[in-house]
Amino acid sequence: MAVCRWLYNKFVKQAKKSFLSRNDMNYFLTELKQSEPWLYNYYSKMLQMVSTQIESAEKSLIKLNKKGYKTGTIKFAIYNEYRTFTYNQSGFKFEKRGDKTLLHLSKIGYVEIRRHRKFPDNANIKQVIVTKSKSGKWYACLTCDIVESLFNIPKIDFKKSVGIDVGIKSFTYDSDGCSTPNPLNLKKMLKPLARAQRKVSRRKKGSNNRLKAIRHLQKIHEIIANRRKDFQHKLSTQYAKNNDVVFVEKLEKLNMVKNRRLSRSIMDSSWGMFLQKLEYKCKLLVEVSSQNTTIDCSRCGNKVPKGLTVRIHRCGKCNLVIDRDYNASINILQKGLKIFGQDNLPQELWKVTPVEISMRSVKQEQIIQRFR
Ligand SMILES: [Zn+2]
Structure with a gap:
């Protein structure tokens, strides 16, 4: 790895002067091997990949430049950042x-x-x-x-559709009435994180103990990230397995983060990463507009405005009483199906009663168990 970094920086030095193609660099590499014979101890293709890496970096810089972005030149690799x-x-x-x-x-x-x-x-x-x-x-x-046939495109069954509402309390609430609690992995680890952080700041700069403390801190960050990934993979796989089509609402993330009290929970949830996983796993993922999904009554279309703290949707017109996120997820499903002209919803969704909800919560419990 150290050799790759050394080579990388050597190439970058040249590339800063003028554009270097992969072939230029590989030619340079063969010459370099004459003067530095120890390079023969390393697998030649591994060294050549460094030039491929630089070439693609150069190309993307040029692309950005054409689009009018201001770009610098390729940076030198620093010890701690070049790690592959x-x-x-x-x-x-x-x-x-x-x-x-x-x-x-x-x-x-x-x-x-x-x-x-x-x-x-x-x-x-x-x-x-x-x-x-x-x-x-x-x-x-x-x-x-x-190796798979290109013509093997999976057929989409719109009867297997689900709408998902993402939130802070429940990570997802879907139109089948299942909710998954938000694991809030960062929040759970805040104390150990703060402890590790304090330890780092107490240690003398440049000391060995400080280095150790930093490594410990990084380990905790890694644990949090891994848990988050694990949770999201399990949940997205489950949705992709049971459904052909998944509808979600567009996340107006920036608007949400402005609420400072909630912003940490929002960052902690990272729904964007979840949706990315969902997108490549399921046959079809469609974003629908988030306008009015929480306000509209999913049964009669009556508008029921509510603040963030109101958790229950109560419709005065048709007497529907269900969880607000459940109501939203049904709206998301309906909006999505409408896009594809498939808005003849299965009847059972229209007949949800409070009794049914309590029955469904048994199902929820099982899901919660699965993620513990
Ligand atoms: Zn209603």
Whole structure:
């Protein structure tokens, strides 16, 4: 990794003077190997990937420039920020020994890896990116091509549609009447986080103990991020499995963050990341306008304005009494189906009564259990 960084900076020095193509850099690399023969100890394709990296950085800078953005030049890589190297197409292989999986990297050797999931059967592994996290853990990220027919486009069944309302109290509330509580991972870890932060600021600058404290702090941040990711993956997989189409409302995030008391909870929830996961997992994810979704009565369309603290939707016209988020999610579903001309909703959704809600809460309990 240190070598890649060294090479990266060497190339950047040249690239700052003029545009360097990948071939230029690789030519430069062969010359460099003459004067620095120790470079032969490293896998040549790994070194060449550095030039690919720089070329794509250069190209994206040029693109931004054309769009009228002010751009600087490519920056030098700093010790703590350059933390990956890449094996592309060859130089790596996987081996099974007993119940262990080993990754062999050319010129480095065997490393035991812990797999986070199974390799897909028809996958063709193209690339291995090795990353060192800030707390010192190593990760290998695999990119693979899955051989699948292009004409295998999944058919969409609009009967399997769901509307999802995201919120702070319930992370999601869907039009099937299921809610998932917001795990608020950051909030749970605020105390340890503050403790670790205090420790860092008490230690003398530049001391070894301070470095240790910083590493500890970074570890806590990593735990929070990992828990958040884990929760979102589980929930989005579940929605994608049970539904073909998912409707959500457009998040007016900036407006929400202005409310300072809520802003931390909003950042902690990171619905945007959740929706991203949902988008690539389900067949169709559609954003609908968020206008009036909380106000309209989902049964009769009567407008029932309510403040943020009112949790129950009570319609004076048709006597519907349901959770406000549930009401919103049904509205989101209806809006979405309308876009596709599929607004002949299944009858059961129109007949929701308070009795039914209490029955549904049993179902909710089960879901809550699943995420603990
Ligand atoms: Zn109503």
